Amino acid sequence: MSATDTPASLPAPSAPDTTRRSPWGEVLHSLFRSGTFLTGLFILLFWVVCALFGQHFVPYDPLESDIINSLTPPAADHWFGTDQLGRDVFSRVIVGSRDILTVAPLATILATLAGTALGLVIGYFRGIVDDIVSRVLEAFMAIPVVIIALLAIVALGTSKITVIVVIGLSFAPIIARTVRSAVLAERELDYVAAAKLRHEGALHTMFVEILPNVIPPILVETTVRLGYAIFAVATLSFMGFGIQPPSPDWGLSISSNYGMIGGGFWWTVLFDALAIASLVIGVNLVADGVHGAFND
Amino acid sequence: MTEPSHPANALELKDLSVAYRVGRRDRAVLRNVNLTIKAGEAYGLVGESGCGKSTVALSVVRYLPRNGSITGGSIALDGKDVMKLDAEALRRARADSVSMVYQDPGKALNPSLRIGRQLTEIFELAGVTGQAAEDKALAMLNRVRISDPASVMQRYPHQLSGGMQQRVAIAMALANDPSMLILDEPTTGLDATVEAEVLDLIGQLRRELSASILFISHNLAVVSNMCDRVGVLYAGMLVEEGSTKDVFNDPRHPYTVALLRCLPRGGQRKDQGRLDTIPGFLPGIGATIVGCAFADRCALATERCRAEPPPLYDPGGGRLSRCHYHDKAQSLPRATPAEIVAAAPKQAPPVLQVEGLNKTYASHGRPLRAVKDVSVSLRAGETLGLVGESGSGKTTFARLLLGLVPPDEGGSIELEGKKLAPRLASRSEEQVKAVQIVFQNPDSALNRSHSIRHILSRALKRLGGLSGKTLDTRLEELVRSVRLTDRHLAVKPRQLSGGLKQRVAIARAFAGEPRIVVCDEPTSALDVSVQAAILNLLADLQSRQDVSYIFISHDLGVVRYLSDKIAVLYLGRIMEFGPSEAVFSGPHHPYTEALLSAVPQLDRTESSRIRLDGEIPSAANPPTGCVFHTRCPRKIGAICETQEPELTEAQPGHTIRCHIPYAELARLQKPKVVEPA
Structure with missing residues (x-):
């Protein structure tokens, strides 16, 4: 365009409207007005604080056994009672949040990263790439996590890393599917055509042009997956494939104590179960809130 | 005009005020609107988007969105106060005496019910059942002149075209023989030919029925053809009212005067002068208005206008104008001077030469020839207008030129004598930047996650091959050339109005000094005053840079204003091609x-x-x-x-x-x- 001055006669357009909140501001605003989200966040933050600092404020060492006081019911000195080795259940429940809150979020992040990249690629290229990859993903999704976990443990041995990789990779296809459908809608928009008309490469178009616009569904899916990941970690620990003793992990504790429910020692299992339930509910409330905030 | 058959007014709004609650504040949308529609009368309500037209319609049936409330005044339908009706009486009033037809018939009809079922339902609600209801439904379809109504009854809405759907919607609206029919932009989404049919139908039905009509439209010409009286709404206020003939031929409010001047009329062309525009913007909803709402945009405004809200003056002849200087309104000076620099005579070799271009899609195994054997040529600095109904192949042709879809084997596209590869990916950088596009919808065309600076810088980098300091300098020039300023660079597209977004889209298309810019309905989503400014901008850029346009629009007035050549397309074929004047004048x-x-x-x-x-x-x-x-x-x-x-x-x-x-x-x-x- 030439540098000649524009005719002064054309009316000057007005200033941009900067008073309006940005879309993200809008989302945060409605998040913090949502009771669902705030309740979920409160529960989640409670467990995060327990995971980070729990060991400093619990009354007993969660790993120290005290055989004389084994299996005492809940009382003033042991609020949640003790287990068969005499370990304080309350301290174990509080500190037991640590492993699950490391493993589940890391698995979810792995699933999100892998799923997003995969979803962008199949949604953007469509055609044969989509047809093949989507069928593979569907086949993968049909296999229960536990079977995949068994295979992985045989191959890699039991460790937290294995659990993260197993859960991360088995959740990735679900996230990929969500991202794919968002990308399919997005790629029909004219800004994608405009990018093609600048000879932009596929990577630029996918990650710079399209990705920022599909973040909302990704965030929603991620929070939902986090809930499932917590469940999956607990399940694997319970089955002995996940977090290993002597961790006070909830799934592990339930697994080693559930035989004693029949003997009336309900407190060795109930509080761990409630902890898992509360964390999953908390995360799901957060997920509901996030979903609502993006879909208002 | 038909004489009122009975003296009662069909609709009477008295001092109606409506507010929407946004961000814990009530924002006024309608301010003391007084309006009377006599029985049997057709009343047109015009104004730009955001002035409150649809809110009037929704208030009448008390159908405001949840955050809307009537903050004052009264609404009387057939002499009954709508505000005082209880839920049951309101439901009866909606069922018996008022009907609405909306802009998008596709959304007004239930997609999962057959047309017959939807129509008979209305009669069943009125107590007619079985065969009788079905007969009445059939009669209703006959009345809206649908051919083969019996088969239409068996169809689902998606099996009908837009025009047919709107006819069905009108049939449904008329089924209960309403005394008041509200038409909210009933033809806005339709092709001109279909629009004409629907308008004819409404005109004929008016003569057959007793219904009064409230006709809401942004299209002044449509209203002028349909209505007896017209009211002009601005910032939620009625600023002018009178008989249609008077208001459009002898406007008494500067806003009406300005609005009428924005339209390219009487075969006006780009080389004969710029269109006039309206400077500034509509006050935002809920803005505090001291004095006259239009004062900021009015060249006639004086101190008095800014301080003292004008009452509705009565210039005589049953007219009203909310302007202190209504007798001088027509002397409103132009906001944009008409004179333009005469473009150099065009005897350059063709910049674009298209020969025998074809595009065939496969549709259920059968070939669908979207573009058939199209040949056109265009010189530098010229505009080729593409006209035709939707489905005529205009957009497909544009996408073939851009390389977004590859054409069939055979034909050729030459840009400045050099062959253009059919696929975008195989075109050279030089060729890619030479052919650009301004899309219809800037919301879709601009990436909503990117700032304007990012959008334009990227275009300058890729298309202009610039970087660093030179890029910044050019960015500044580019922004100035589309009449934007630095302030606009930092924001995201959503913070700009439709017109400003379209300027950004135009700037992006011009980033690499293009030879041809495809303009695909660039102003159809904009209000007339904004449209005028965008058309002026396109004409200015063309005369300064000798760029050629392929201009697609359903608005023939707009096409005529900007085009040197016209191609009329029908089912992918060129039916007529020639110099704009020859094609238009016949x-x-x-x-x-x-x-x-x-x-x-x-x-x-x-x-x-x-x-x-x-x-x-x-x-x-x-x-x-x-x-x-x-x-x-x-x-x-x-x-x-x-x-x-x-x-x-x-x-x-x-x-x-x-x-x-x-x-x-x-x-x-x-x-x-x-x-x-």
Whole structure:
């Protein structure tokens, strides 16, 4: 365009409207007005604080056994009672949040990263790439996590890393599917055509042009997956494939104590179960809130 | 105009004020609107988007969104106060006396019910059942002149075209024989030919029914053809009211004056002068207004206008104007000077040469010829206008040029004498930046996650090959050339109005000094005052940079204003191609004739229009012979059905695809004194 001055006669357009909140501001605003989200966040933050600092404020060492006081019911000195080795259940429940809150979020992040990249690629290229990859993903999704976990443990041995990789990779296809459908809608928009008309490469178009616009569904899916990941970690620990003793992990504790429910020692299992339930509910409330905030 | 059959007013709004609650504040949308519609009268409500037109309609049936509330005044329907009705009485009033027809018939009809079911339901609610209800439904479809109503009854909404859907919506609205019919932009989404049919239908029904009509539209020409009286709404206030003829021919409010001047009228062209514009913007909803709401944008405004809110003056003759200086309104100075620098005569070699371009899609195993054998040429600095109904192949042709879809083997596209590869990926950088586009919808065309600076810088980097300091300098120039400022660079598209977003899109297309810019309905999503500014900008950029435009629009007035050449497309074929003036003034192809005659016009004096019967046929199964013969009002006989006419040169540079010889077309079309678009 030439540098000649524009005719002064054309009316000057007005200033941009900067008073309006940005879309993200809008989302945060409605998040913090949502009771669902705030309740979920409160529960989640409670467990995060327990995971980070729990060991400093619990009354007993969660790993120290005290055989004389084994299996005492809940009382003033042991609020949640003790287990068969005499370990304080309350301290174990509080500190037991640590492993699950490391493993589940890391698995979810792995699933999100892998799923997003995969979803962008199949949604953007469509055609044969989509047809093949989507069928593979569907086949993968049909296999229960536990079977995949068994295979992985045989191959890699039991460790937290294995659990993260197993859960991360088995959740990735679900996230990929969500991202794919968002990308399919997005790629029909004219800004994608405009990018093609600048000879932009596929990577630029996918990650710079399209990705920022599909973040909302990704965030929603991620929070939902986090809930499932917590469940999956607990399940694997319970089955002995996940977090290993002597961790006070909830799934592990339930697994080693559930035989004693029949003997009336309900407190060795109930509080761990409630902890898992509360964390999953908390995360799901957060997920509901996030979903609502993006879909208002 | 029909005389009121009974004295009661069909609708009376007294001091109606409505507010929407946004961010814990009530924001005024309507401010003391007084409006009376007499029985049997058609009243038009016009104004730009955001002025409160639809809110009036929703208030009448108390159907405001949850955050809306009536903060003052009263609404009387047939003498009954709507505000005082309890839920049951309100429901009865909605069922018996008021009906609404909305803009998008596709959304107004239930997609999972057959048309017959939806229509009979209305009669069943009124107590008619069984066969009787079905007969009534059938009669209703007959009344809205749907051909083969029995089969339409069996169909689902998606199996009908937009025009048919709107007819069904009108049939449903009329089923309960309402005393008040509210039409909210009933033809806005339709093609000009279909729009003309629907408007004709409404006009005919008016004579048959007793209903009063509230007709809401942003299209002044449509309102002028349909209504007895008209009210102009601005910032939620009625600023002018009077008989349609008076208001449009002798406006008494500067806003009406300015609005009328924004439209390209009477065959105005870009080389004859700029369009006038309205500076500034509509006050935001809920803005505090001291004095006259229009004062900030009015060149006639004085201190008095800014301080003292004007009352509704009565200039006589049943008119009202909310302007202190209503007697001087028409002396409103132009906001944009008309004079332009005369463009250099164009004798350059063609910048674009398209030969025998075809595009065939596969549709259910059958070939669908979206573009068939199209050849056009265009010189530098010229505009080629593409006109035709939706489905005529305009957009496909544009996408072929851009390389977004590859054409069939065979044809060729040459840019400045060099062949353009069919696929975008195989075109050179030079060729890619030479052909750019301004899309119809800037919301879709601009990435909502990126700032304006990012969007334009990226275009300058990729298309202009710039970086660093030179990029910044050019960015500043580019922004200035589309009349934006630095302030606009930091924001995201959503913070800009539609017109400003379209300026950004134009700047992006011009980043690499293009030779050809495709403009695909660039102003159809904009208000007329904004449209005028964008058209002026496009014309200015063209005369300064010698760029060529391929201009697609359904608004023939706009196409005529900007185009040097016109190609009329029908089912992917060029029916007529030639210099803009020759195509518009005729003699022209019967299809062009019909298109021109369908356009509602402010200045139209005669009322005989050519009607096209039925819908545009499917391109997957085009008629034999001349593809237009099924709808052609000038069909001459069997030859039209069996033999496809050649595109023959009627005059140098003006070709027409018709069996009727040019001289005969001239004779047939002569008696009509049409002042097209």
